[in-house]
Amino acid sequence: MTEKTSAFDAAKFLKSEADIALFLSEAFATGDARHIARCLGIASRAKGLARVAKEAGIAPEEFCHSFSGIGDPSLQSTLAVLKALGMTLSAVPTRRSSTSA
Numbered sequence: 001m002t003e004k005t006s007a008f009d010a011a012k013f014l015k016s017e018a019d020i021a022l023f024l025s026e027a028f029a030t031g032d033a034r035h036i037a038r039c040l041g042i043a044s045r046a047k048g049l050a051r052v053a054k055e056a057g058i059a060p061e062e063f064c065h066s067f068s069g070i071g072d073p074s075l076q077s078t079l080a081v082l083k084a085l086g087m088t089l090s091a092v093p094t095r096r097s098s099t100s101a
Contacts, residue, residue, distance in 0.1 A: 014046035017086055024087060038069030040081050047085055055084035 014020050020043045027039035044052040044067060053063040058077055066073035067081065082088060 011042050011045040014043060020046065020085060021087060024082075024085075033072065034069045037067050037071065037073050037078075040073075040078065040085075041067030041069070043085055044081060052081060052084045056080035 010023070014023055024036075024039060024043060027036045030036070041049075041064075044063070049063070050060060053060050056063070056077065057080055058066070063081075065071040066077060073081075079089070
């Protein structure tokens with residue numbers, strides 16, 4: 001008996017902004033720029049890649065290359081995609097400071 005399988009597509013499971021925020025937070029935690037770019041592409045597919053690319057002001061061909069994990073998107077492009085996804089970046093300390101300000 002042969003079982004049919006299909007490729008896993010994380011975009012199918014990103015149903016809400018909270019799902020996307022958690023997914024991207026986990027990607028950011030890796031510190032791997034290519035992985036982060038790939039995850040931004042996945043989140044964009046979940047929201048509608050053409051719409052996100054248009055709102056971000058990025059040509060679809062450039063978008064697919066930059067956010068597939070192959071290219072190296074600029075910070076400006078990354079921020080534009082996050083904005084189109086309804087997300088933002090924030091900074092948190094990586095460790096506690098022993099002195100207080």
